Amino acid sequence: MRIALFITCVNDLMYPDTGRAVVSILERLGHTVDFPEAQTCCGQMHANSGYRAEAMPMVRGFVGTFRRYDAVVAPSGSCVAMVRDSYPRLALGDPDLERGVAEVAPRTYELAELLVDVLGVTDLGAVFPHTVTYHPTCHGLRMLRLGDKPLALLRAVRGLQLRELAGAAECCGFGGTFAVKNAGVSAAMLADKCGAVDDTGAEYVVAADNSCLTHIGGGLSRRATSTARPIHYAEILASTGSAS
Amino acid sequence: MNGTGNIVALKPFPDAARLELDDAQLRANLRRATHTIRDKRLRVVGEVDDWEALRRAGAAIKDDVLARLPELLEQFEASVTRAGAVVHWARDADEACEIVTRLVQETAAREVVKVKSMATQEIGLNEALEAVGIEATETDLAELIVQLADDTPSHILVPAIHYNRSQIRDIFRSRMPGAAADLTDDPPALAEAARKHLRAKFLSATVGVSGANFAIADTGTLVVVESEGNGRMCLTLPQTLISVVGIEKILPTFAELEVFLQLLPRSSTGERMNPYTSMWTGVTPGDGPQATHVVLIDNGRTATLGDEVGRQALRCIRCSACLNVCPVYERVGGHAYGSVYPGPIGAILSPQMTGEGANKTLPYASSLCGACFDACPVRIDIPQVLVHLRQKGPKPPAERAAFRSLAWIMRDRRRYAAALRAARRGSAPLRGFGRLRRLPWPASAWTDSRDVPLPPKQTFREWWAKR
Numbered sequence: 001m002r003i004a005l006f007i008t009c010v011n012d013l014m015y016p017d018t019g020r021a022v023v024s025i026l027e028r029l030g031h032t033v034d035f036p037e038a039q040t041c042c043g044q045m046h047a048n049s050g051y052r053a054e055a056m057p058m059v060r061g062f063v064g065t066f067r068r069y070d071a072v073v074a075p076s077g078s079c080v081a082m083v084r085d086s087y088p089r090l091a092l093g094d095p096d097l098e099r100g101v102a103e104v105a106p107r108t109y110e111l112a113e114l115l116v117d118v119l120g121v122t123d124l125g126a127v128f129p130h131t132v133t134y135h136p137t138c139h140g141l142r143m144l145r146l147g148d149k150p151l152a153l154l155r156a157v158r159g160l161q162l163r164e165l166a167g168a169a170e171c172c173g174f175g176g177t178f179a180v181k182n183a184g185v186s187a188a189m190l191a192d193k194c195g196a197v198d199d200t201g202a203e204y205v206v207a208a209d210n211s212c213l214t215h216i217g218g219g220l221s222r223r224a225t226s227t228a229r230p231i232h233y234a235e236i237l238a239s240t241g242s243a244s
Numbered sequence: 245m246n247g248t249g250n251i252v253a254l255k256p257f258p259d260a261a262r263l264e265l266d267d268a269q270l271r272a273n274l275r276r277a278t279h280t281i282r283d284k285r286l287r288v289v290g291e292v293d294d295w296e297a298l299r300r301a302g303a304a305i306k307d308d309v310l311a312r313l314p315e316l317l318e319q320f321e322a323s324v325t326r327a328g329a330v331v332h333w334a335r336d337a338d339e340a341c342e343i344v345t346r347l348v349q350e351t352a353a354r355e356v357v358k359v360k361s362m363a364t365q366e367i368g369l370n371e372a373l374e375a376v377g378i379e380a381t382e383t384d385l386a387e388l389i390v391q392l393a394d395d396t397p398s399h400i401l402v403p404a405i406h407y408n409r410s411q412i413r414d415i416f417r418s419r420m421p422g423a424a425a426d427l428t429d430d431p432p433a434l435a436e437a438a439r440k441h442l443r444a445k446f447l448s449a450t451v452g453v454s455g456a457n458f459a460i461a462d463t464g465t466l467v468v469v470e471s472e473g474n475g476r477m478c479l480t481l482p483q484t485l486i487s488v489v490g491i492e493k494i495l496p497t498f499a500e501l502e503v504f505l506q507l508l509p510r511s512s513t514g515e516r517m518n519p520y521t522s523m524w525t526g527v528t529p530g531d532g533p534q535a536t537h538v539v540l541i542d543n544g545r546t547a548t549l550g551d552e553v554g555r556q557a558l559r560c561i562r563c564s565a566c567l568n569v570c571p572v573y574e575r576v577g578g579h580a581y582g583s584v585y586p587g588p589i590g591a592i593l594s595p596q597m598t599g600e601g602a603n604k605t606l607p608y609a610s611s612l613c614g615a616c617f618d619a620c621p622v623r624i625d626i627p628q629v630l631v632h633l634r635q636k637g638p639k640p641p642a643e644r645a646a647f648r649s650l651a652w653i654m655r656d657r658r659r660y661a662a663a664l665r666a667a668r669r670g671s672a673p674l675r676g677f678g679r680l681r682r683l684p685w686p687a688s689a690w691t692d693s694r695d696v697p698l699p700p701k702q703t704f705r706e707w708w709a710k711r
Contacts (some may be wrong), residue, residue: 005706009654013664014697018559035708040660048612050634051647057655088626142614153339172569175611180256180689182609184265187693188575189611221679 004069005035008076009041015210018075038065044082049177063100072108075234077140077208080110085143085189112149122152128239129159133202137209138171163200174215190219197228204231247544247597249337249367253582257605278568284514301503303623307561309569316461316494323464329536332503340541341372346353353451359475360384360457363488364611365584383474392419398578400564401512406577451575452482456489462497465525474540476522485533492558507621512563544597555631559622588616589621592629607633664703671698
């Protein structure tokens with residue numbers, strides 16, 4: 001299977017470790033991973049902020065780059081939701097792009113989907129002897145319907161102790177430009193999320209999206225009482241020792 | 245034609261929200277109330293095996309209605325006229341208020357009793373009646389509280405959701421004529437006080453004013469769904485009944501009610517069935533009001549219908565399920581939206597009804613978390629419409645310029661890789677700090693409440709190129 005890795009713009013610049021973790025997980029499972037260097041950004045930030053015309057070259061770029069692969073994987077529920085949920089609508093009226101999206105969108109997977117649904121593995125032999133709490137991100141939860149897949153993967157990790165997060169399904173308040181355009185409301189949502197994370201007493205707050213983790217982590221680091229650190233679940237799945 | 249009335253926000257949403265965010269009591273009240281209704285809704289929706297099929301049926305019926313609205317409206321007008329009612333058409337809020345005011349004045353009545361109605365809130369009917377010296381009394385308990393407090397509703401279903409019961413006791417004590425000085429905040433005591441106050445109004449009023457949840461085209465029947473029974477008093481006791489109805493409330497036949505009488509109560513109050521469902525068809529000689537009027541209002545609905553993506557907002561049955569699950573609504577309440585339609589549905593309905601100029605900040609009043617779509621009984625894809633309205637609406641020039649240049653970089657792999665490298669290098673001198681606490685405007689909106697992590701030494705693609 002030719003698996004292509006899509007590294008989101010946030011991951012590429014800010015969280016290269018997440019991408020490296022995905023590579024190491026898939027290679028450990030015996031797959032060859034390709035990183036097509038022509039890739040840039042999925043265009044979500046532009047499209048969701050109202051800049052459809054500006055997003056379109058990125059949509060075309062993504063489709064052109066990835067349409068020849070059997071599977072595309074990205075460590076971001078939000079960007080995958082953009083491709084699967086929004087691309088078909090954005091492509092309407094352009095027959096060639098519609099065809100391209102129809103090919104690539106159903107084969108673009110969030111990491112847990114690729115592992116659990118396509119490759120059929122939940123136990124990756126990972127070891128992570130820490131307490132963690134899991135925040136299901138909105139787009140993963142409600143657009144991709146990831147359900148318990150990331151949790152199933154985490155439950156199979158040796159030494160990992162999962163602590164339940166109160167109000168887990170509630171948005172952390174990031175929402176792309178929402179965090180800036182409605183900074184006050186965003187901060188109020190974040191305060192509740194950080195409080196819930198604190199209440200778990202976990203060492204790590206885990207999610208399937210580094211954007212949400214940037215927001216939650218940025219909030220936690222501002223609170224004197226908070227000790228939990230943000231981490232993408234791919235990095236936990238890639239971990240084979242006690243390293244944090 | 246654009247809609248007018250109480251659907252035009254006077255302040256940008258972020259400014260209005262900021263005021264509400266400072267009110268800790270408000271946030272506590274909202275949190276308690278929305279979570280209670282939300283949990284009840286989840287429970288009773290979970291009891292229905294074919295809920296998803298019902299949602300799809302509800303959406304399909306409404307879409308069919310919207311697709312042939314002119315034809316169904318004509319049919320409704322003919323049916324209800326045949327049944328003895330008089331039909332009036334109003335293009336906007338002002339016209340609707342003029343019609344209702346004239347109808348009340350023709351009866352020489354000085355007071356009217358009102359059934360809870362979003363349409364009359366939308367057109368600002370109470371204010372219009374007051375201006376000509378006619379007293380309109382809200383008979384829904386929560387509407388009454390809001391009216392006595394000289395406030396505006398902040399929720400579609402629970403207009404007084406922003407008050408707790410001791411605040412309500414204070415409102416009754418100071419504003420309700422005849423309320424006992426030692427009135428407690430015990431809910432039955434509060435309800436009893438309201439009951440006594442309203443009884444006198446029911447018995448003296450000769451004109452009732454209502455809205456309608458549904459209007460059946462082939463029979464001319466109007467339907468009101470309620471919990472308290474006050475509505476039924478207003479619908480049966482007065483001699484004249486005037487109903488203000490949005491043109492999208494039409495259902496083709498009686499049979500379609502089956503779907504909505506299952507969807508509506510479970511989604512709105514979390515009840516299997518609402519206690520009172522009243523239906524009336526024109527005039528029945530010797531029984532109930534002997535003069536009935538139906539004022540059909542457009543007020544921006546036709547304009548909304550003209551938008552292929554946005555028209556799904558007109559499926560809305562005003563259940564308020566989206567408000568109760570919305571994290572934004574939960575923090576700021578209804579007043580921040582500046583319209584009688586608050587929350588996620590308001591964020592897409594109000595700007596469409598008023599046209600793009602007004603309410604231009606409302607489509608951004610959402611983190612696009614999608615909880616509203618999951619809760620909506622008629623499957624309005626609110627996040628999709630929010631994004632659509634953002635794409636159609638006006639943009640600040642500085643923001644547009646920034647997004648354009650970012651797009652110019654991101655659509656080319658070389659420019660993109662170079663930009664990543666530059667961002668990584670540019671931030672290198674700061675790496676010692678680990679995180680940034682304060683950035684200049686406009687990034688300060690972020691750093692006011694969150695730290696920013698710094699890029700590590702290598703981008704992913706730099707690592708990949710070297711491995």
